[in-house]
Amino acid sequence: MSGEALSDVPPPRRRRRWPLLGLLGGAIVVFWLAMAFLGGLVAPHDAGRIVDMDVFTPMTAAFPLGTDYLGRDMLSRILHGTRYTVGVALAATLLASGSGLVLGMAAATRGGWTDLVLSRCLDTLSAMPSKMFALVVVAAFGSSVPVLVLAAGIIYTPGAYRIARSLAVGIAAMDYVRVARARGEGTAYILREEILPNMTGPVLADFGLRFVFIVLLLSGLSFLGLGVQPPNADWGSLVRENIGGLAEGAPAVLMPALAIASLTIGVNLLIDNLGGFRRRGGEGA
Template structure:
């Protein structure tokens, strides 16, 4: 499969793999503790001692970025799994059962999708705080309707195919139809949509953190790192540029990898 990847797709997978590895092992390989002040000088430039400079308190930015990766990637990944998983299950149920079930699910999620995402996020954070579980659940709920629409449209299309009609005529149950006939034929596009949900959630959470409503001190994600080092923007300090570059590189890497995640499966591979 690697030989068939385009250079852009391979680059995207490498970037994505790097940041996932940093989310898991970043805290262990970071040269300093996240909150340790390593120098009395603030906003130091890139150097051999501090590869990404220092922040507004004199902390090592490389360590801060590596420690923050687990919150940016981890929270977004958890929320994307909730959104795509819920959307996939509800979409297949609506497609297979149809009728009142389809109508009830669709109208309920249409109501949710009509609420602007940032407004919904602000209300949830104001009501329940901005703990990591709340952020994960909030972002997952916001992006479930979009994932549902994609999954439902794909499942409805496959459900109308002849091989599904034949399976239903020979007496196969709903669980079999979903597991063996519909899911294998929509998994590629669903994975591609999962990548898009992940990017949307990264950007939403970064925006929330930039407003001070995301991950709270002493922890910090990349959006928080940009916000707290804004004083160094006028002198182009690495402390404010590097977290922004990390966000950009992750989103670009995921977008480049989406074609790979969406490939490798063929539509209509039914019996």
């Protein structure tokens, strides 16, 4: 066979090999996201129903995660609480990352006074300790779900802004952006077609990290009694209300803490392996 014929043979396709830890993290995240929507449907009992006269019972076939300090099924309580832990944190993360992305790209492309004013204002906001700011907001406006979402979103907007602005400034200096400007493309086109697509990976990674931070912040507020209020409960509230069973190692206090840990670990594993997913996906194309 001639060299010309050999050159026409396409290279063998490589099999896609997804990162194992990334798949594990993705499975954990998908599971908890599904429970945020379906937890109330698959829970064996109502969240507030007392199902056993004994309190802090160990794990049994009837109650796989034991019972709490009132004799309620902990599996049902955790599944019902997922919508508050995951839902509130996800809404706050979307608010923080979305606001930071929009403001960061505006500052990077407009420059001048726009950049200066936005950067100084958000730097001032980021100088305040996050938990102290949240405590002040909750004390002033009460502890409702909208207030928690707004407070957490405002707290983490400056960090998202700095990441987005840094990425946008770097990309705006690239040759292909200069070429787009030279041929007369407007700012909206450059943001949509040139800058934003090249920011997707880092912005998604930052979104995941910000989600973890907000989960821990909201769980901490709930543990202090300033988060989601009864009769509703998130995982932080479940740890606080069952803290009396810690001395005897009751599952009622350990399982909500393990749920928080599993969610944060799963998100971190997924974030750490995002690059592996994209790289291996490109090789198999």
